[in-house]
Amino acid sequence: MEVRPEAVSGRGRVRCLTVNYHRWYSAIDPPYVIAEIELAEQAGLILLSNVVGSPPDDVKVGMAVTVDFANHEEIYLPVFRVLGDEVQP
Amino acid sequence: MTVGPRFEHHAVVSGIGRSDIGRRLNRDPLELTAQACMAAMADAGLRPEDIDGLSTFPGASTGMSLSPGFTGAGVYDVQRMLGLSLSWHTGGDEVPGQLGSVINACMAVATGLARHVLCFRTVWEATGQGTAGRASVVTGRGTAHERVRVEPARQWTAPFGATALNRYALMTQRHFDRYGTTREQLGQVALIDRHYAALNPAAVYRDPMTLQDYLGGRMISSPLCVFDCDVPVDGSIAVVVSDILTAPDLRKDPVHVEAVGSALGYEGSANMLWQRTDLRPADVDIAEIYDGFSILTLLWLEALGFCSKGEGGVFLSDSSRFLTGGALPMNTGGGQLSAGRVHGYVHFYEACLQLWDEGDERQVVGNPEVAVVTAGASQFAGCLLLTRHR
Numbered sequence: 001m002e003v004r005p006e007a008v009s010g011r012g013r014v015r016c017l018t019v020n021y022h023r024w025y026s027a028i029d030p031p032y033v034i035a036e037i038e039l040a041e042q043a044g045l046i047l048l049s050n051v052v053g054s055p056p057d058d059v060k061v062g063m064a065v066t067v068d069f070a071n072h073e074e075i076y077l078p079v080f081r082v083l084g085d086e087v088q089p
Numbered sequence: 090m091t092v093g094p095r096f097e098h099h100a101v102v103s104g105i106g107r108s109d110i111g112r113r114l115n116r117d118p119l120e121l122t123a124q125a126c127m128a129a130m131a132d133a134g135l136r137p138e139d140i141d142g143l144s145t146f147p148g149a150s151t152g153m154s155l156s157p158g159f160t161g162a163g164v165y166d167v168q169r170m171l172g173l174s175l176s177w178h179t180g181g182d183e184v185p186g187q188l189g190s191v192i193n194a195c196m197a198v199a200t201g202l203a204r205h206v207l208c209f210r211t212v213w214e215a216t217g218q219g220t221a222g223r224a225s226v227v228t229g230r231g232t233a234h235e236r237v238r239v240e241p242a243r244q245w246t247a248p249f250g251a252t253a254l255n256r257y258a259l260m261t262q263r264h265f266d267r268y269g270t271t272r273e274q275l276g277q278v279a280l281i282d283r284h285y286a287a288l289n290p291a292a293v294y295r296d297p298m299t300l301q302d303y304l305g306g307r308m309i310s311s312p313l314c315v316f317d318c319d320v321p322v323d324g325s326i327a328v329v330v331s332d333i334l335t336a337p338d339l340r341k342d343p344v345h346v347e348a349v350g351s352a353l354g355y356e357g358s359a360n361m362l363w364q365r366t367d368l369r370p371a372d373v374d375i376a377e378i379y380d381g382f383s384i385l386t387l388l389w390l391e392a393l394g395f396c397s398k399g400e401g402g403v404f405l406s407d408s409s410r411f412l413t414g415g416a417l418p419m420n421t422g423g424g425q426l427s428a429g430r431v432h433g434y435v436h437f438y439e440a441c442l443q444l445w446d447e448g449d450e451r452q453v454v455g456n457p458e459v460a461v462v463t464a465g466a467s468q469f470a471g472c473l474l475l476t477r478h479r
Contacts, residue, residue: 018255022254
């Protein structure tokens with residue numbers, strides 16, 4: 001079996017989420033959503049990330065999301081934005 | 090899984106001891122360690138010169154020590170402090186839960202490497218975190234800014250503001266989503282712990298707590314509120330594991346180690362435990378179940394077979410079974426949620442205390458014979474079944 005990186009579409013769904021209210025890092029303002037994002041390409045392939053651009057309470061399990069990249073100097077972090085209001089089980 | 094020789098039948102618990110345990114004691118962690126170790130040896134009727142083995146979680150050199158106060162003493166600190174002559178010692182954080190350090194001690198006496206192993210766990214997180222509060226757990230104390238490189242394992246979590254706590258919050262939410270578990274059900278763990286803490290003068294938080302108090306608790310990471318998280322403290326607990334052949338020399342009849350579970354995860358560890366004994370969950374008189382977060386207690390109860398998978402919330406909702414006079418008294422000293430986070434050793438200490446009938450006001454009635462003790466979370470998990478007699 002060959003193991004290698006493979007590009008993905010950046011689309012996925014919110015599998016599970018928590019709204020974090022505690023300030024762990026001075027540079028990251030609560031509240032914010034930490035979510036398990038299941039990538040569109042493969043069931044069970046999960047990336048832990050943030051869902052940004054929506055009020056935390058509006059983000060629901062099952063929502064379709066797409067990747068965005070948050071730029072911090074030389075680093076780009078993959079975060080996700082909600083695509084519409086549709087919720088799939 | 091093949092059950093080989095049950096080495097744990099060669100091991101007994103001969104003594105237990107604890108230091109003062111509390112919030113911001115501002116005392117040297119070595120002093121707290123000495124207090125616990127001396128108490129444990131005295132309880133066993135042993136002196137430092139009798140001790141030839143030393144075991145701890147996690148010890149002085151550990152990746153986990155990045156968190157301030159996470160470890161208050163290493164094996165060499167304690168060896169020098171007590172002047173111990175050791176034939177065997179170990180410390181580390183890659184073990185079957187925090188009580189992997191006790192399971193290691195059982196192996197050491199069973200294999201003849203030592204006769205009396207002093208096991209200890211020391212924390213000084215309350216003082217160590219200082220005024221930086223819980224944030225210091227993830228960023229370290231004294232970092233003027235947080236432009237620190239995270240170690241490889243955290244590169245997938247820290248940049249997204251996610252800590253270990255958030256991982257357990259996700260695990261909890263997943264249980265809620267899949268099985269319909271509610272905060273009212275999960276909150277029973279905190280209420281049960283507080284019920285017993287009120288009866289334990291050494292517990293940290295002893296004020297009565299109602300379900301309304303719990304539900305109104307400050308949300309940390311939904312659905313976990315502050316009362317779902319254990320309390321960082323300063324303190325030390327020590328236990329002595331002895332070769333069963335030394336039993337005639339001991340101050341009191343020792344507690345027996347009926348079975349251990351050291352396989353990966355809650356279920357692996359619990360299944361292994363039950364494969365090594367003829368006792369069944371129904372035979373357990375006392376449950377001391379790890380509660381670093383309340384959800385861990387629920388998951389351990391399911392894994393141990395006290396209820397079926399997914400039923401943990403419903404099982405907890407009938408909380409009377411866990412309280413004084415109930416069928417399965419649980420976390421009878423207040424657990425880590427109310428008596429302080431001395432990682433698993435809180436539970437082990439309490440199980441032995443109860444089996445020795447030394448629980449004073451919180452003593453479980455009816456001469457309890459069998460206690461189950463668990464520690465850890467996710468893959469990092471271990472458990473023991475202790476009995477008063479064999």
